[in-house]
Structure formats: structure tokens, C-alpha cells
Amino acid sequence: MKNSELQEHATHIRQNIIKEVYNAQSGHPGGSLSAADILTVLYFEFMDITKENALSIDRDRFVLSKGHASPLLYAVLAEKGILPEEQLMTFRKINSKLQGHPNMNYVPGVDMSTGSLGQGLAAADGMAIANRLAGNPHRVYALLGDGECEEGEVWETVMAASHYGSDNLCAIIDHNGLQIDGTTHDVIGLDSLGDKFLSFGWHVIRINGHDYEQIRNALMEAEKTKYHPTVIVAETVKGKGVSFMENQVAWHGKAPNEEQMKEALKELGAE
């Protein structure tokens, strides 16, 4: 796919993220916007998920370990035609399938229920092991937040996936450097993320998480990497695409008001 087409999809996904969170007056725009480019490339160039095979496990699967980026996942599934776009306006509302954090039993295409940080990667590696046991050639992807890597369970899984040689597993870190209480550096000194994975035996790729070429090349390199799981440490900007949200931790989990929503959509080129 041409980078310009990817850009169009990503922009539309970002518009929907803003609409979802505005409409719900609740949700997490910052960390959804930061990973929009990564998931656009992943879903439009790599994963073989379609509306028809959404309920099957005989396809590539994706675990949103940072479950609070649910507006992004729902917008991506809508962009792929798997989720009806109008359903996005039920996000976080009573009786909706689109829970605040994703429920795998409610939405075709959501491959794991997540929300409590630190747990998704273990499930993803369980799926990767299952695929190898079953001779299923499909890959498993997991998106983690950088702050999420403060959870001890992440490192238990990083150790296990390396030990079991999960080369069909690819973790992507949305490394936007911000968490609720401040920067990941100031809060708990979460530095040298790539080196940490490296020392656990992972293949580490460092990229700019908003550069389509770099995202594409990294995912291709991950596919080709044998015997080791791959982590893509993607440097991103929290709130990417909406100037007043960029690098502002205040937009981690806050909904825009009407004026801010209009301004954001205008910046994102919506009519």
C-alpha cells in the first residue's frame, strides 16, 4: 500500500478516536493517537484479518495489551470493515459491545480481553505457543505501552517467550514516554527499554513509530527473525496528530469538550 493511502487510513482512524472519546466524554485519546500509525501499517499490510475470518483463530492475531487504547482498536476494526463504523458512537455507553477496555467475547476481531496492564503479552505468547503446537503458521502481535513495562508480569513473559523461542510473536512498544503521573523517566526511571529486552534474549528493533517505511521494515524484519521473539520499540508522540494533545500527559485519559473536538477534527482534516 502506498504511504499516502496509509496516511489517509491513519488520519481517518485518528478522527474516529476523537469522535469516540468525545461522544463518550470518557476514554484515552493520547495513547490511542500515538499508536495509530503502527496499527494502520500492521492491519493494512501485515495481518490477514478480514470481516469473514474475524472469529477464526486461523489468521494473524493481535492483543492490545495496553487495553486503554481501545478507541484505537475499535477505529482500526471499523476502518477494516470488521466493525460497523456507526457502532463507534456506542463506545463506553451502557449496553454497548464497545467496553471501555476491550472484551474479546463482544467484538469480532478483538483477540483478547485486556485492560489490566501487564497481562496481554503473556496471553499473546500463549497464543504463539499454541500456534507452534498446532502447526498454525500465523503470527501473534501485541501492543504494549511503555509505562505498562513497569508491571513485573511483562518481564516474566519476556523471559518465557525468549526461553520458548517464540519467533512467531512480535511485541510492539508504544514508547511515547508519558504515563499518568509524568514521564516514564521521572516516575520510575524506565529507561533503555530496548536494552532490557535485548538482555532477555529478544531481537530488538528501534524505530520512529510514525514513519511508515520504518514500521513496515521493522515488521518485515520481525517476520524473518527466527528462534527469538522480536520487540519493536517505537518512539512515538503521545496525542500525535492533534497539536494541543501532543506530548501532553493531561490527554492520557481525558475527553475533549466540543470546541476542542472541533479543533482536533479540523487539524485532522475532517469536514
Add this chain to the structure above:
Amino acid sequence: MAMATREAYGHELAELVKENPRIVVLDADLAGSTKTIEAKKVAPERFFDMGIAEADMIGHAAGLAASGYIPFASSFAMFCTGRAWEQIRNSVAYPHLNVKIVGTHSGITVGEDGASHQAIEDIAIMRAIPGMEVYVPCDAAETKALIRYVSTTKKPCYVRLGRASVDDVYDDTTTFDFPRIKVVNRGEKVAIFATGLEVQEALKAAKNLQSYGMNPTVVDVCSIKPLDEAGIVDILRTHDKIITVEEHNVIGGLGEAISSVSTNREPKLITKLGMPDCFGESGKPRELLEKYRLTYETICDAVSSLCD
């Protein structure tokens, strides 16, 4: 033949992995103790030692279940239910994934390891999770039948097993109808609801009391959740006095489960025997049961005082 329920688990799991290629086994560095090593011997390619990392073990089990496998994940009851409680809650029970959590070395009869290793809250914390099933078999035959049963249920569950060898209550010809209760001694006036190794203690109490002209009914409640309400109500209606006994804190376990049925359907005064909201300690299993008043003698006293 006396055997620990964990041993029966290892034997049955080894049979099941032979029969069913969808069964996978996970352990957290305790395969020799939990007896999952028996399954490893039969199907090493479907055995995964996750190291001393219970939270990650449960997460992996969830992913395997989401891929159509039937994972049995084991460790000591304390660690697989305690350390990994939130993983069980959010990654297994919330998405209704078909994971079988089997905790061995439950209760105070872990013995010498002491309170840090003696899970007396596991029934309570597993029971409190929506949709989570909780089973406590009392002997080898019931354990084997139960393990086979849960391998077919397509639901998450917790099975609580023990370290210590226990006498047989049943034999290989016994048929089980989980989650129904089993009346193991049909008596009168007083009914004792017991679970796990307290079933043997209750039976021993009943036998002792028979020579004094008393004959309490003894009920084996293996399935604490789902609870056989109809069966329990029937026992409550046909008996005057009720006793519950469990190797678990009196808070949140079998006693409160039975109480809840009684409160809603057939109000009765219930004497609850169990750990009196305190931690255990090191010692031999029998010494601990005696010190914490969980042997047949205590049950005899309780029945006698109710019959006065």
C-alpha cells in the same frame, strides 16, 4: 488405598493427555510436587514449565485456551490463586476462557512449610470471581473423576488439592454426578457438610458417634461452586442441626456457601468449623489439624453438644 489427591491428579492428567491432544499442562517450577510431572512424562511437548512466575503462567494458559487448547495450570494453592488472582480474574474468568487451575498443597496440612505456604483463603477468593467454578475433591477416586469431568466442561475452574495422603472414601466403581453433593453417610437429626479431607474426618466422627447412639448424616460437597442447592436444601429440610467443616478459613468458604443457601431457602442455625480467621504454622499435618481443631474429635464434640 491411601493416596494424596495431588497424586491422583498426576495419574489422571497423564491419562488425559494421552487421550486428548488438546490438553496442555503448565507448572511453575513445582511439577514434582504438584505431580504434573506425570503428564510431562507422557507428553513432554505439551508440558510447559513457566518457572517461578505464576502470573505469567496463568496468562499463557489464557492464550492457549483462546487458541482452543485445554490448559491445566498448577502450582501450590497459595501461589496459583494468590499471586495470580488478578490474572485469573481478568485474563481467564472475565473472557470465560477454558483454563483449569489446579492448586495443590492447600490448607494447613501442607505442614512444616508453615503459614506462608498454607492457603486457607483460596476457596473464598476463587469463589468470589464471577463464573469461576470451585471444586474440592476428598480422595483419589473423586479427584480422578473430577479432573476428567472438568476437562470436558469448557469453563474456567479451580480445583483444590492436598499434599497429605488421605484415606479412600470411594472406590473405582463409584460414579460421580458433579456438581451434585454426595451423601456418604445417611443418618438423622444432625447433618455435617464437609469438603476435602474433612469428609474423612466427618465420616470418622459419624462412626465414633454411632457407638453412642448418634448417627449424623455426612455430606461430601466437592463442588463448592456451582453449589447443588436442591440437594443441600433437601438435607437442610430433613435435619434439625447443621455443621460445616473445612480446612479453610471460616470466612468465605464452604460454611458461608452453605449458610447462604440456608439463609435464602431453609433457615437453620449452622455450626461452622474451620480455621478461626487465623494463620496456620509449621508442624506435622496431623498435629496441625489437632491444634486447629479440625479433626474428627472436634466434629464429635460439635455433634454431641448439638444433641444435648
